[in-house]
Amino acid sequence: MxxxxxxxxxxxxxxxxIAMPERARAEVAAETLAYYAGSYELESPExxxxxxxxxxxxxxxxxxxxxxxxxxxxxxxxRFFAIEQPFEIEIAEDACGLTLFADGTQTHAERVVD
Numbered sequence: 236m237x238x239x240x241x242x243x244x245x246x247x248x249x250x251x252x253i254a255m256p257e258r259a260r261a262e263v264a265a266e267t268l269a270y271y272a273g274s275y276e277l278e279s280p281e282x283x284x285x286x287x288x289x290x291x292x293x294x295x296x297x298x299x300x301x302x303x304x305x306x307x308x309x310x311x312x313x314r315f316f317a318i319e320q321p322f323e324i325e326i327a328e329d330a331c332g333l334t335l336f337a338d339g340t341q342t343h344a345e346r347v348v349d
Contacts (some may be wrong), residue, residue: 258289258316261276263309268294275344285344287324296324 237330268289275285276293277298287307294307305329307315307324323336334343 240325258308258310261309261311263290263312265289268292272328274347275333276347277335277342279342284347285333294324297323322338327342 243247263316271294271330272287275287277283277285283298283300286297288297290306291310296305296307296317298305302320305317305319305322307322309315310323313326313328317327319347321337325334325336326333330346332343332345335344
């Protein structure tokens with residue numbers, strides 16, 4: 236029998252973490268990851284700079300005030316995904332820009348010369 240107290244207790248308990256589906260990871264050359272590393276200025280109402288660093292087979296992203304050290308794994312040579320958050324990045328082949336996919340939105344960013 237479900238009582239008000241048991242329902243209230245169930246509602247207050249911590250929710251189960253959402254399991255992200257397993258995604259295939261591609262191998263991308265270290266030179267390519269290094270080429271993508273840099274700063275990208277977001278074209279959004281809330282401007283910000285997305286900074287990418289080359290890691291061991293992945294990109295590490297920091298967006299001031301949003302996240303720091305977020306790992307993005309390669310799905311292809313130009314498409315990367317995060318496991319900890321539902322974010323994706325697609326980098327232009329010339330690395331002059333990228334698109335950040337987050338929460339159903341797409342935000343373009345232009346590369347900034349460091």
